[in-house]
Amino acid sequence: MKQAIQLDKVCKTYGKGHTAVQAVKNAILTVKEGDFLAVVGPSGSGKSTLMNLIGALDVPECGRILLEGLDISHMTESELAQTRGKTIGFVFQQFNLIQTLSAKENVMLPMLFQGYSAGERSDRAELVLKQVGLGHRMHHKPGELSGGEQQRVAIARALANDPKIILADEPTGNLDSKTGKDILKLLQDLNKKGKTIIIITHDQSIAKKAKKIVHIKDGVVK
Amino acid sequence: MIIDYFNLSFKNLRNRRTRSFLTILGIFIGIAAVVALISIGQGLESSVAEQFENLGKDKVIIQSKSLGPPGSASGQSLLLTTRDMEVVEKTKGVFGVVGIVFKTGVIKYRDELEIAFISGVDPRDDMRFEEVQAFKIEEGRFLKPDDKYKAVVGYGHVSGGLWEKPVDLGKKIEIEGVEFRVVGVLESTGNPYDDESVLISKEVMRDIMNLGEEETQLYAKVIQGEDPVEIAERIARELRRFRDEKEGEETFTVQTAEQLFESFQNILGILQAVLIGIAAISLLVGGIGIMNTMYTSVLERTREIGIMKSIGAKNSNILSIFLIEAGMLGLVGGLIGVAIGIGLGKMAQAIAYGALGSSLLQVSFPAWLIIGALVFSFVVGCVAGTLPAVRASRLKPVEALRYE
Numbered sequence: 001m002k003q004a005i006q007l008d009k010v011c012k013t014y015g016k017g018h019t020a021v022q023a024v025k026n027a028i029l030t031v032k033e034g035d036f037l038a039v040v041g042p043s044g045s046g047k048s049t050l051m052n053l054i055g056a057l058d059v060p061e062c063g064r065i066l067l068e069g070l071d072i073s074h075m076t077e078s079e080l081a082q083t084r085g086k087t088i089g090f091v092f093q094q095f096n097l098i099q100t101l102s103a104k105e106n107v108m109l110p111m112l113f114q115g116y117s118a119g120e121r122s123d124r125a126e127l128v129l130k131q132v133g134l135g136h137r138m139h140h141k142p143g144e145l146s147g148g149e150q151q152r153v154a155i156a157r158a159l160a161n162d163p164k165i166i167l168a169d170e171p172t173g174n175l176d177s178k179t180g181k182d183i184l185k186l187l188q189d190l191n192k193k194g195k196t197i198i199i200i201t202h203d204q205s206i207a208k209k210a211k212k213i214v215h216i217k218d219g220v221v222k
Numbered sequence: 223m224i225i226d227y228f229n230l231s232f233k234n235l236r237n238r239r240t241r242s243f244l245t246i247l248g249i250f251i252g253i254a255a256v257v258a259l260i261s262i263g264q265g266l267e268s269s270v271a272e273q274f275e276n277l278g279k280d281k282v283i284i285q286s287k288s289l290g291p292p293g294s295a296s297g298q299s300l301l302l303t304t305r306d307m308e309v310v311e312k313t314k315g316v317f318g319v320v321g322i323v324f325k326t327g328v329i330k331y332r333d334e335l336e337i338a339f340i341s342g343v344d345p346r347d348d349m350r351f352e353e354v355q356a357f358k359i360e361e362g363r364f365l366k367p368d369d370k371y372k373a374v375v376g377y378g379h380v381s382g383g384l385w386e387k388p389v390d391l392g393k394k395i396e397i398e399g400v401e402f403r404v405v406g407v408l409e410s411t412g413n414p415y416d417d418e419s420v421l422i423s424k425e426v427m428r429d430i431m432n433l434g435e436e437e438t439q440l441y442a443k444v445i446q447g448e449d450p451v452e453i454a455e456r457i458a459r460e461l462r463r464f465r466d467e468k469e470g471e472e473t474f475t476v477q478t479a480e481q482l483f484e485s486f487q488n489i490l491g492i493l494q495a496v497l498i499g500i501a502a503i504s505l506l507v508g509g510i511g512i513m514n515t516m517y518t519s520v521l522e523r524t525r526e527i528g529i530m531k532s533i534g535a536k537n538s539n540i541l542s543i544f545l546i547e548a549g550m551l552g553l554v555g556g557l558i559g560v561a562i563g564i565g566l567g568k569m570a571q572a573i574a575y576g577a578l579g580s581s582l583l584q585v586s587f588p589a590w591l592i593i594g595a596l597v598f599s600f601v602v603g604c605v606a607g608t609l610p611a612v613r614a615s616r617l618k619p620v621e622a623l624r625y626e
Contacts, residue, residue, distance in 0.1 A: 057532060057619045078536045085534015096529045096623070100237045110533040112226055157533065 003069070004165055004196040005031040005054055007221075010063035012049050023049035025219040026063070031198065033164065036191045038210035039200045039221075046219040048169070051200050055167045056084040068164060085113050089158025091187075093170035095150040097142040103129060103153045104138040110160045128156040132186060148179035155186060165196045172206060184209055224542075231547040235554075238519075242551060245515040248508025249555025249602065250562060253595050255501035257563025257587070262570050263494045265585035267487065273413060274483040281479045282454045284310060284440040284461070287472070300473040303435040309464045310442050315453040317445045320344070321437035323424055330396035331385055338384075339419040340397060342427030345369050362391045362406035370426055373402040377410035378417035397422065400430045414578040450478040505599075509606040512551050516544060516610035527614055528622025541615040548607020549600045556599025560592055 007029040013022045023046040031037050041047045052058040053065060056072050059080070064073040068087055072080060090096075097106050107125040116124070129138050132152040142150050151171060158166050168187060172180030184206060191197045191211075199210060207213050215222045235242045286302050307321045323342035328335055345365035361380075365372055379389040389395060393404050402422060410417055427433065444453045458476040467473060477485070520527070527540055567585040574583040 052620050055532070057623070078538070081531060081534055081536040081539075084532065090532050092623075096525075096532075098526055098529060100233055109530070112223075113530075113534040113536065113539050115223065118226065161534070 002033045003030055003066070004033045004035065005029070005198075006066040007054070008064050008066070010053060010060045010065060012053060012058065012060050014049075023219050024053065024060075024221075027053075027219075027221040029214065029221055031165075031196060033196055034191070034194055036188070036197045036209075036211040037199070038207035038213045039198065039216060040202065040204065040207045040213055041216035042202055045216045047200050047202075047216050049219075050216060050221070051167060051169050051198075054198065055088055055090060056080045081113075085110055086161055087163050087165060089155075089161070089163045089166045091151070091154050091158050091166060091168040091171045093173040095142070095147070095154045095174070097150055097153055097157070099142050102139045102141055103134060103145065103156075106142070106153055107157045107160050110157060114161055124160060125156070128159045129153070131159070132156045146179075147175050148182060151175060151179075151183050152186070155183070155190075159190070163195075165198065166190060168197065168199045170201055171199065172203070173201075180206075224546075227542050227546050228550070230543055231550050234519075234547055235550060241515060241518075242554075245511050245551050246508075246555035246558065248504065248511040249552055249599055250508075250559035252501050252504035252508050253556050253559025253599050254562035254566060255504060256498055257560050257591060257595050258566035258570065259494060259497045259501060260591055261563065261567035261585040261587050262583070263490060264588065264591075265567075265571070265583050267490055268586065269412070269582050269584060270486055270490075271483065273411075274479055276411070277479045278443075279479055280444045280446070280450055282316075282442040282444060282450055282457060282476060283479065283482055284442065284457065284474060284476050285438065286474050301436040302440060302474060303437060305435070306461060306464065306474075307437055307440055309460050310440055310457055313442075313453070313457050313460045315445050315448045315456060317443040319440055319442040321424070321440050323427060323433060323436065324438040325427070325431055325433070327398050327420075327431065329420060330399075331389055331393070332387060334385055336384060336418075339415060340427060340431075341419050341421045342424035342433075343421055344424050358409040360407045360409040362404070364406055365421065365423060369405070369423060371400065371402050372405045372422070373397070374406035374408060374421040375404055376408050376417040376419045378414060379404075379420070380407050381410070381417075384418055395420075398430050400426075412582050414582070450480070454478050454481070505602055508555065509552075509602045512548055512603050512606035513610060515551065516548050516607045517613075519547070520544065520610045520614040523614075524617060524622050524625040527617050528619050528625065531617075531619035532623060537615040540617075541611050544611035544614045545604055545607050548611065549604040552603020552606070553596060553600040555603070556596045559599065560595050563595070 007027050010024060010027045011022065012024045013020050015021055027050065039047050039050060049058070053060055056067060056075075059075070060073055064071055066072070067083060070083065072083060075083065098109070101109070104122075104125045107129060108121040111121040111124060126135070126138065129135055132155050134149060134152050134156065137145060137149060142153065145153065166187065171187065172183055175183060187197050187199070188209065199206065201207055284302065284306075286300050302321075304321065307319055310316060310319045321344070325340050326337055327340040329338050343365065346367045359374075360377060362374070365374055373395060375389055375395075378384045382388045389404055391404055391407065394401050395404060396402070397420065408417075408421075442453070442457060444450045454476045458472065461474060461476070462469060462472060465473070530540060564587055567587065571583055571585045
C-alpha cells in the first residue's frame, strides 16, 4: 500500500531561549493509505503540534514530512495552503464553522479556494451534505444547528475537495457520548470508503475504535 | 470567482450593519458634498456661458477699475466718461460703441416702492444697443431718440412677483421721484437682475440723478472679420494715451466677452477647488474610518481567518476578501453619497428658482461625475483597507486558529 503520510525525524520547538519548549522530538511516523490511526496523549504532550505538522499548518524545524509523497517541509505559505486544501480535510473539536455562512456555504468554501465554479461547488456541497445525513438542513446557519449537526457539517466540509486524508482533532470532545458515537461511526464509514483517517484524542475508548494507535508523551511519538 | 468574493464580503458587511453604516457615513458625506458642489458649479458655469453667448463674441467690454465709493475723489477721477467713449469709437477696427450708465434707484408704482437697476442708454443708439446687449423687445417699442420721460421695463415688472399688480404698457412709474411712461417691455433674459431693470434715456438719467458725464460700461462691437483680442489691445493703447496712464497701471479694464468669461471661469474654478478641498478632508476622515473598522474586523475574525487558511485559503485569497470588503464599504458609501449629492444639487436648484424666480441655475450631473465619484469612493475604501488586509493575510494559521 502507498504511504499517505511519512514523518522522518521531525522536530518542532516553540519559544526562544530559556522558555523554549520542544513540542515534538525526532518524530518518526508512517501512515499508509486507508489507515485509521489514533494519536493518543494527555494534554500538553505535543499532539496538537503533531497535528499541525501533519496537516501542513506549520513547518518543522528539522526532518521532513511527506504528504502523498510530496515533501512539504520547505514549501512556501501559498504552496502549503494549496496542498492543505487539496489533500487534507480538517475536523476540529470546536467545529470551526463560519457563523455568518449557511451549512452549504461553509461546505462550498474550501472548493472556492481551489477554484471550482459556483455550479460545481453547489452540486458537490449538496452531495456531501446528503452523505453526512444533513440534506434537509443545508440552508441553516451553524447557530441553528445542534453540536452533532455542526460536526457533520464540518465533516462534509472536510470532504468537499475529496481529499485522501481526514485529520480529526478531538472530533467528539464537545459532543455528548451518543452523538460522539455517531460521529465516530461516520468517520469509520468514510475509512471503509477508502479515506485515510487520523484522530487525535486523549480518550482511550475512542482510540480503541481505530485500526492502529500511536502514543505521544512529552513530544516523543511511540 | 471574483463575484464570489464580493458575495462573501457583502454577507460580512450585512452581518455588522450598524458598524458598516457608521463607517460609510464618513464616505457618503464627503461624496455627497463633492457631487453637489461640482453639479452646482457646472450648472452655474453653463448658465453664465449661455449669458455670454447671448452677448456675442465680437464684443469688447470696457469698464473702470474704480472701487472707490461713487462721488469720492478717487472714485470720480477714475470713472469712464463720454470722452473715453469717443476715443473708443474712433479706434480702428471698432464698428460702434455704446455707453451705459447703471445705478440702483428707487422705483415707485402705485403705492409700492422697489429698488432696481436703472440703466441709462442713449436712445439714438437704440439699434446698436439692442445688438450689443441682446435685449429684445417683447411688447411695445424701444426708446426713440426724442423720448424723454419714457421707460422700457424688464420682463420681471410685467410677469408679476416684483409688483403686487404688474406694470403694463402705458402705465406710469416714478423713478427717483420723476414720472415715466412705460412704452416697452423686454423679453426675459433668465437673469432676474436684468429682468428687474428699467431702461431710460441716459441724458434724463444723468439729469435726475445728478450724474456727470460718467459711463459705467462701454460695449464696443468689433468690425466683422477683425480679431476681438487685437482690437481690445488697440482700445487699451488708445485709452492709455488719452488718459495718460502707464501700461500696467491702468485704471480701466478692456476685455473681450470671451476673456471676461474666462476670468469668471477662473474665479469659479478657484472657489470650487477650495470647497472640494474641504469636502475631500471628509473623504480622508472617512477613509481612516474604514481603516479603523477593517483593523477591528481583522482582529475579531482572526479565528475565522485561521479556519479559512486551514481549509486551503492562500494569503492572496484572504487579502482579496478583506480588500473587497473595504472597497465595498467605500463603494456603498459612494452610491449613497451620489444619491444624496444629486438630491442636494436639485434642492439648490429649487431654492435658486424660489429665490430668484428664474431657471437660471440648471444643475447638471454628467456621467463622468457619477462614475468618477463611485470609482473614487471604491478606491478610497481599497486604499484604506490595504494595511488591515495585509495584516489579515499574513496571520499564521496555527496562531490564528488558537485565537479566542
